[in-house]
Amino acid sequence: MSDLEIFDRIESEVRGYIRSFPVVFDSAHGATLVTSDGREYLDFFAGAGVLNYGHNNPLFTQALIDYLQRDGIIHGLDMATSAKRAFLEAFEALILKPRGLDYKVQFTGPTGANAVEAALKVARQATGRSNVVAFTNGFHGLSLGALAATGNKKYREAAGSPLDNVTRLPYDGYLGADVDTLDLFEKMLDDSGSGLDLPAAVIVEAVQGEGGINVASSSWLQRLRAITSARGILLILDDIQAGVGRTGAFFSFEESGIVPDIVTVSKSISASGLPMAIVLMRREVDVWKPGAHTGTFRGNNLAFVTARVALDEYWADTRFTDEIARKSELLKNALLEIAAANPTIGFEVRGRGLIYGIASTSHPDLAGAVSAAAFERGLVIETSGARDEVLKFLPSLTITDAELQRGLDIVRESLAAVLAA
Template identity: 80%
Template sequence: MSDALDVFDRRESEVRGYVRAFPTVFDRAVGSTLIGEDGREYLDFFAGAGVLNYGHNNPLFTRALIEYLEHDGIIHGLDMATSAKKAFIEAFERLVLEPRGLDHKLQFTGPTGANAVEAALKVARQATGRTNVIAFTNAFHGLSIGALAATGNSHYRGAAGITLDNITRLPYDGYLGTEVDTLDLLEKMLDDPGSGVDLPAAVIVEAVQGEGGINVASVPWLQRLRTITAERGILLILDEIQAGVGRTGAFFAFEQSGIVPDIVTVSKSISGSGLPMSLVLLRPEVDVWKPGAHTGTFRGNNLAFVSARAALENYWADTAFVDGVASKSALLASELEKIAAEYTDLGFVVRGRGLMYGLACDADRGLAGRISKEAFSRGLVIETSGAHDEVLKFLPALTISEDELLRGLSIVRESLAAALAE
């Protein structure tokens, strides 16, 4: 590593991760461009692991935040009523809930996705009086203990230091191949008193698994899952933390299936600006909380409310933004399919939706990591995902231009050739 990184090596915990993959000191960022202290520019296909759906330092949000600060607006408010929160709730109700026919209540949790998941699991258990929760293979729901229990990856689970209980793990859609409907097993085990699976409080699922390798649940699978849970009084939790807020094309990744979840967790890009913010959407009958039963000092990040409102009003008042994402999604998918067709011996699999795609290679599970490393040396930030880090993960800002998208894909092609030549 360079001398510029010495202080991080000397003083920052060994737990640091991304700095090892992208070893430079970043100083500024605009749109889809990161700029290092040395002035070098990097095209960003990472977007803060899904936090920056609207790009870095979007001027629409920067302007709103500056105006709010100059007005001496409330910054920290716990769960007190503030004008910033009021305006956000009204915008969310008008632009997200009502157009989708949703009547969910909003719970503002501590500002991480993991805390939103913790709250969702807790309220589901309170509302049903049951403790077991069904989660799926390759799921990622966070790294605090309750959320970690629902997370599948052994690397993260091994860091817990205690047993991770009250979760039953079952296969996600496609886990056993395209010919097997994994919900046959779920339904059988729920209805068989000899299965050993207690009737759960909830099922928690991602419509598109991000960290798990860009695995996409089919529409029929999600619809059947909703039917199975509804018929048995099981709450359905959709984790939209990475796949939501436009990432897969619609505001919510579950929208394409037409289902209505009981609980939805939202974080990452909900603030628009990258400021920490999380919320849980609850059907009114599930909102059984007693006042103060799930708190958090920073559940009232009013700056995040300001930029979140600006994001909703500027990007979700009509279909122009969604139409643009669809166009760029088609371009990305087409180019990735071309790469897969050019390297048939590697058995690449392209999967994803919207601007959340993966190029998976089981034949050489280290290839994605080598491509990522080569890409960084050529000025592109792109990460990997999957149980073996075998998936090259495309997560550009939804505001990226088509020219930038094509330039990044060109770097990926160069990096693939270099990785294969090693």
């Protein structure tokens, strides 16, 4: 009997990653995954951005053990608990105040899509308008409201329902490096014949992860912020995958200097892989009435415990971000070398911090083939983009130099094997 027999027989056909990585994982530590039969795999996937601090970080494991052994509250809805208080105090002191951000914090259901749904709802309530502008190749989740703002055809076709009240516009670089796509947005806003109703909000990622590691320039984000501010349009920054240190700073938008009206955060905010999602919003935007948006698991106190420990350990000074910046240079330079060594493929290297991609628009199937070959050699690495044409590098932020180099060596070997075949 196959190790995967029970999954094939009982689990829904919707399962995805198990098809790319068809083994049974049993344990993990740091940047290493271990199967039930003892095989080790280096992890360049990090739970799609959930495990920025690595698997089973001992700091978080011990904090959880201590909390459980003292019978700490596990499920608290939105009641006050000591674990939530400690997280809020640390988040305010170490993240919000040093950045001059005066945000209210909303705890939503535990996924990024829950946070996006809440952000869209409160933006529409605060403005009294319904239309939202989203961008090509954006990914914001797969519940209906979030899916309406998501660009990928595969996901949109699965909706089974109309996806309304969202206008799609081209992201930075979508029409080439020489075209500022915000010219179109501004023209449509100012032209009463464009058919674009004044939006309640614009939702955008500073770095599109699932969309293909597309990076918006600081100047583009600054202009977008100026356009929305001048017209009373709320700017929602989706930082679910690119946040919590992934691009180097805690928030992906910090490099641009903009201040969004609303920020969605999930994935690595709990630090430990436990479900948690939050919405940050300017005080004037917080127009919710008590209980108007709820979620049974918005009070995951185990996630609050590990999130607070991560803030205290990694964000009290610049040591962690300095290390991310150093490793980012190692990763970027290695990918540029791979691209230069294969000029006929026409590789493009994209990214920032420790979220990078290497893609060939002329060979869109290459990324998937390299991912499969890398898995055979002991590396878990996924693809992204509308055609899965981007090989996506998403290692934990705590990965060692030796592990990073080993993973890059496997990618080189895998690429050579695929091209030879």
